[in-house]
Amino acid sequence: MSAANPERGEAALRVGGATVVLRPSFAALVAAEGELGPLFALVERAAAGGLSLGEMVGLFWHCLHDAPAGLTRAQLGEAVVLGGLSRATPVLRVLLGQILAGR
Template sequence: MSGPNPVPNGARGEAALELAGETVRLRPSFAALVAAEEELGPLFELVDRAADGRLSLSDMAALFWHCLADPPQGLTRERLGEAIVEMGLAKLSPVLRGILRQILGGR
């Protein structure tokens, strides 16, 4: 991995996301989830939307944005959204599932 991001710690609910050749960590911390909830609405509703296949790209980008731990310098939310589209849902599904599992199950 490049930059200051250490290997994601699964015990803390962290996940790795490949972003333009760099690995970034997503950490669903309390502060990150509160920020996501303020933007996206209640987390249980977010999980329900995901389970029903109604989670939008915008929802996913917002959740990932708020969960970024030590994002690379210069990373913008727009660039994150573009990277999500470039990667495709098949590659992102395990990362999203891990974060949603963390929301439901905690540490």
């Protein structure tokens, strides 16, 4: 698995024994928006402290790049919970920054 490339707006997250790369590509963000609603509203909820754990995991799920075979969304969610919000928040910040700023 490749390491996250900050020049692409990527972020890394530990899931089980592996590090997964999250890449906010156009296709990923369109899929996330289809499920979670307008991205600007998602950013506003996050800024106000109103982003739910499910929304965070949903955004992460859609932004997964070259995920390990067999990884499920439930496993990703459990990894976020096990790692705690202190580990997930910097990843979320990178993705939200890319939503607002682009590359």
